[in-house]
Amino acid sequence: MIELNHVSKTFQVGKKKIEALKDVSLTIRKGEIFGVIGFSGAGKSTLIRCINLLERPTSGHVIVDDKDILKLSKRDLLKLRRKIGMIFQGYNLLETASVYENIAIPLKLEGVAKDEIERRTEKYLDIVGLTDRRDAYPSQLSGGQKQRVAIARALAHEPEVLLSDEATSALDPNTTESILELLLKINAELGITIFLITHELNVIQRVCDRVAVMEKGQIVEQGSVVDIFARPKEAMTQQFIRNESRLSIPESIRRDLLKSGRLVNLTFLGESAKDPFLATVAKKFDVLPSIIAGGIDQLKDQSIGNLLVHLKGDRSETEAAIQYLKQQEILVEEADY
Structure with a gap:
């Protein structure tokens, strides 16, 4: 489904070069929930943004559905991005638009027909459990409800992949659990592949099939969640699990x-x-x-x-x-x- 082959990313900050990613290789299988965990500054956010080229790798290859997306034209890349939804920690909602409008407006800008916009908006509001809040505004919503709107907005484009960039880190434990339940539902019922990054051990434990551990821009260990948590091999992984546990x-x-x-x-x-x-x-x-x-x-x-x-x-x-x-x-x- 998604392959990252020897991906590196270097930022130039003044006269200094910062290696955010160093020779990262990963394979995300169709229909799974794959997580990347690591301490702050490990390179997780840069990594996830390379999947839809919000950050363009300095070197390496990003393969999506057997296509090297680094070689796509701007037009073809735009089409591809519509199949890759993304949710963030900060929700990114329009404060002057209703819940319904926050989902519908991006579809309108994309040129989707009016009746199709209504169908999708109603469908995904129901999936995230916010049908009764369709006319509310972001200021009237809790943090968890705002994140549900953001998830519905991403799903309304009917993507094949959903990227989650620390989507639960600003939420309390009970709300985090409800969002994780929703991600499991989306994965099971819609068959959407989910790739998430987090520094929260419980998120990986709760929803992921496989996990990679990052440190200083590199993947230090990867495998099934059970194997990584039961038998961590690398010192950094052992430290992370021990600290959190x-x-x-x-x-x-x-x-x-x-x-x-x-x-x-x-x-x-x-x-x-x-x-x-x-x-x-x-x-x-x-x-x-x-x-x-x-x-x-x-x-x-x-x-x-x-x-x-x-x-x-x-x-x-x-x-x-x-x-x-x-x-x-x-x-x-x-x-x-």
């Missing part, structure tokens, strides 16, 4: 706990999250397990648990307990941070 503890506490046993990270998926494995460890071995931190998160298709656990006991018993946990298909890692 709050599984780190003060060094003084860590030292004290290690005096009487082992400190381990346990990661478990799906059905294993429901098993009382720590209670079983306490019965089978001369080990007293204590949960220091952690919890269970719901991914798009399954649950994943992360626990920081202290295993109190001598070396041989704690080692036997760890081997038992591994046999239960639980990922066990020494908490060496």
Whole structure:
């Protein structure tokens, strides 16, 4: 569907060159929700804007439906952009236009017939749940409602791809959840491919099929959401997940706990999250397990648990307990941070 092949982007700021993207390669499959996550300044916004050429790469290729869009004429690029909708953190609504007009006006400027404008506007207002607010103005809407208008406006062009540039970062947790539910609905019912960037771990967990992790303009790791969260390979990915999951503890506490046993990270998926494995460890071995931190998160298709656990006991018993946990298909890692 979309391929980024060795894409780089350099900005000239005065006499200084800034490498926003460095040799980035990604493939986004038709019908999936693909997320890119990273800390501020990682290059995420530049990356997403290269997909519809709001930013033109310095080098590399951007392939959409087997076409290198860097080679398209202005006219053909304009046609392509109509098939790539985009939503932003700031909504970008016309304050003097009603909800209905905010959706209809871009279609009118595009030359869509009047009856078709009405059909599409009503259809997508219904999909985003704002039929009863069609005559309201942006100043009368909540942040979540404004974002729903922006989503309806993007959908009204009936795109094949929807780009989301930090679309939930200005929203409270409950509103964020409702917008994520809407994106899942759009993906499932309309079959639209969604490419999103975010610095919010819960957004990736909740809706994405696959994810790429960015740092300093580069992709440092990518794969299925389950694999990346359960088995992060790169130090930056491990740091990001650990910081967001709050599984780190003060060094003084860590030292004290290690005096009487082992400190381990346990990661478990799906059905294993429901098993009382720590209670079983306490019965089978001369080990007293204590949960220091952690919890269970719901991914798009399954649950994943992360626990920081202290295993109190001598070396041989704690080692036997760890081997038992591994046999239960639980990922066990020494908490060496």
